[in-house]
Amino acid sequence: MKTKTLITLQEIVDNTNIASNIEFKKIRSSVLVAQDLYIQNLLGTELFDYVYDHRTDQGTYTGLTSTQTTFVVDYLTPTIVYYTMSVFIKLHRIEINNIGLLTNNNESSTSITQEEGDKLSLQNLEYAGFYAERLKK
Secondary structure (H helix, E strand, O other), X not given: OOOOOOOOHHHHHHHOOOOXXXXXXXXXXXXXXXXXXXXXXXXXXXXXXXXXXXXXXXXXXXXXXXXXXXHHHHHHHHHHHHHHHHHHXXXXXXXXXXXXXXXXXXXXXXXXXXXHHHHHXXXXXXXXXXXXXXXXX
16 A cells, blocks of 8 residues: 555545544545555556656645646546545544444444444455455456
8 A cells, every 4th residue: 555645635625525624644544545446446557656656745746747737636636535535434433442443423432333343344344355356466
């Protein structure tokens, strides 16, 4: 898994209904999963790596032509944003800590149900299957 994100928190906030006060560390793993599961498959490894290699650690792109920049800004970024939100919504409701698997509301945390745990496990198994298939190649 590559560790650099191709979108910023601000791009997510600007394009979705996510609160602007969310910490990027809470959503970062969803960005990385979306990039791996959806974007790399969509673009192909060569194009994905090309875009990835032109992304700076400051969240900008260098060395792209104006056409490539338009592609990234107008087409790729929104695609990553909405795939990220899809992954984030599935996983964010549940927090894993020393106590176990919990759901949070404004005032307290409660243990998740067996059904919720099974769904989360299946979702993670699906993600693991994707990485396992890619490992075989």
